[in-house]
Amino acid sequence: MFRQIAVIALIVAFCVALCPADTFKHRQSGEVFYGFLTQKQSRGKTLVYVEKDKAFKPLSLAEYEVTRNEKGRRNSIIVIPVTYEEAIVSKAVAKTIARMIVEASNKGPRYILLEIDSPGGRGEYMKMISAAISGAANCPVIAYISGGPYGGAYSAAATIALACEKIYIAGDAVMGSTAPVVGRSSAAENVTEFYELFNSDNLAGYGSYIATLAANRRRPAVLAKAMLDKSMEIIEVEDPDGNRKFINKTDRVPEEAIIRTISRTESYSVAETTDSGTKTRDIMKMVLTVGADEAARARLVDKVVGSRDEILADLGAADAGITYVRTIQAAVKKYVAVKRNVNKSVAQIDFLQRRVDELRAQLDRADEQIRTNPITRQRRNYDGGYDRYNPDGRRSERFYRGGDRAGNSRGSRRTGAGRDDFRRSESVMAFEPSDAMFQLVDELAYTLTNLIGEHRRLMGLVRRDPGALPPGLTTDGLQRRLDATIALQRNLMARFR
The missing domain is CATH 1.20.58 (Methane Monooxygenase Hydroxylase; Chain G, domain 1)
Structure with a gap:
């Protein structure tokens, strides 16, 4: 697993080092121009905005040395909110956020700023947005964990933040694995559904993914992984040389002294419906919550700030125009x-x-x-016969075929016989x-x-x-x-x- 993380980290680092560039120098002619890269392709070449021509041109990047220095970029910051509960729950909303990141990078701003305040969401949509951030190597993407109704970035939202080049966090915000239940939820019908939706154990399968993202940015992979994997108990230890670090408790060696336990135990009940009725099952998990100062000390984030203006000042973009994405x-x-x-x-x-x-x-x-x-039904059968009449029109005899119930032989004659004398009845079983x-x-x-x-x-x-x-x-x-x-x-x- 760690070999895979290392390989992915090298590939991403290589791409990041080459792609974000604003000064272009031709390797043979030495010609220099300013502009910015896009993610668009034309005839197998990359579309590059050439500042002096005010136009996009297809270039073969292998022919140029590129340097990132913001010359030729537009003096603007594009702000994309990831502050909706539905942001990482809805495929349509996640696709919109990912698309906005790509489109923003193609407009050449100095930075793309993701403002994050989210309880988390689904793993596949988390990866969709994170992949868009990693793919936007032509423009730096910055995360601002702003706090708000949810108080920070949890589970899937923390993963998105860790995919960014820099992370700023408000003093009252946190990063964690389990979001608190706050107010009325439009994505979940009840508390149980809220836990299943935003704190799903299925996210543990993305542990290596978030660890890779963290390693790419030189952030502690073990803390990042614990944001999704609630089986991990994070402790801070000190080795014999006095060096401190965060590890999973199961990885501790005898020489390391435990300084403190970062994770805490949390239990909640889940109702399960079976053939015998509804039963309640208690679940216990390890929960990791890291406050702003602790996150900065652990190098999970770059800096604790008080406002967005402080971020812009730290980036040297205090004079940049702000564009908000409303889509x-x-x-x-x-x-x-x-x-x-x-x-x-x-x-x-x-x-x-x-x-x-x-x-x-x-x-x-x-x-x-x-x-x-x-059902028992009575069935009656009538035998065929005929009557014989006198010349004056009066019936003298009745002749019928078939024996009667008294045992008379076939072809009998009965004088003055009534109709009931030659009918039969029987009982029949019917379904x-x-x-x-x-x-x-x-x-x-x-x-x-x-x-x-x-x-x-x-x-x-x-x-x-x-x-x-x-x-x-x-x-x-x-x-x-x-x-x-x-x-x-x-x-x-x-x-x-």
Whole structure:
């Protein structure tokens, strides 16, 4: 693992060293011009803004020596907010943030400033934004953990900060693994869902990823990894030479003295629904929370600041113009609308599924009752015969075929015989569905049609933004449930056709 981290760190460091450049010198002619790189390509060459020509030109960078000195860059700072709860939960919002980072880097500002105050989010969207930051080697991306409603950068949000070239943090902000539950959440319906969404144990699989990001920027990888991996207990130790460092407790050697424990134990309850009912399970995890001063001392961040103006002054860009990206808010509003519709659809599916289960149980009971208690029907058979009449029109004899119940032989004559004398009756066992059973079948078929329609509606919604699904639900899981419902409908039609 550590070999992989080292290789990735070297590759990223190499790219960072070469790409961000503002002065271009041709290797053969010695010609010098000022401008800035973009991430755009044209005919296999990189588009470069040439300041003297006020135009973008395709250049082969192998022919130039490039130096980063901000000459030719525009005197501006582009601010991109990562301060929405939905920022790393929604695929659409995360894609918007990533796209804004790329577009901002192509505009040639002096810096891109990410203002971060977030409880975290999903790992795949965390990587999407972090990759955009790493890919923006043509423009320095700075993180400002500003504090606010959430008080800092947690788990996935901390990862995004660690991908940046520099990190500034407000004095009252923190970096940590577990966000506190604050106020009303638009992305989570309850406290349990909040923990599952923003403090998911699934993020532990990204431990090596965040450790690599930290190593690239010469930040402590073990502290970074503990932001996602809550099985790690972080302690500060001192070796015999008096050197202090942070390590995972399991990596401590006997010669190292424990100075203090940084992590703390946290427990919370999770409700689990099983066939036997709902049970509550207590979970205990190690939680890492690092305050601003501690983060600066551990070199997780570069500096503790009191405001954005202090950051600009520290960067030597106090006179730069500020451009705010407003597109993120529009993406968040769309996500909130999709999330609301998804929640309604999930609730409707749960209601219809419960009704389907009830109707199937009733239908099974009715079917069992028919098989164990068949209906007895009385069937009557009439034998064919004819009457013989006198010349005056009066019937004199009745002739019928077939023996009667008294044992008379076939072809008998009976004088004055009535109709009842040559009919037979017998009892027949019948397994016939009742009218009530057909009503159950009709209602079940109707409910299944509605359930299939609602499933398809939900699938259409989440294809646009899978992040709108509640924790525990996936698009693959929804597809399996839809397929099972369609199969049930087909079986019902074949059975009662």
